[in-house]
Amino acid sequence: MLIGDASGADAxxxxxxxxxxxxxxxxxxxGKEPRNNLGDWAAYHVPSPDDATGYWVHAAKDREMARRADFGMMVWDGASPGTAVxxxxxxMANKPCVIYDWPGAAWRPRTMWKTGAPCSAMPVPTFAAKPKPT
Incomplete structure (x- = not known):
């Protein structure tokens, strides 16, 4: 299983x-070390560009995780640009992805199988700044 190191859903x-x-x-x-590695598992460092800030600090890592994954399971708050991307x-890689809506009264899974599926199943987030294509 591939997982990120963020506090919150990853932790x-x-x-x-x-x-x-x-x-x-x-x-x-x-980062140089994982922020969270609660099982002392193998850690994979994917550095970001030196001048990266905000979303871009984790973009390369997220891109590599998506490349290596066979499928995805995401917990999404409806606003995070990183999760949406x-x-x-x-x-786009024809890999299935289950999205759990959060927050909400109930965890509602949505399964994405095709490129067009996210357009019909995901609410449109509003971003303070649009992420650049990667």
Missing amino acids: EAQGLLAGYRYEHVGVFHA NVLRLA
């Missing part, structure tokens, strides 16, 4: 995997 998922003593996990990170990366 929660890591906690569950570590609790079940799941061994087949790789933690991807952009990753869903589109997977869809």
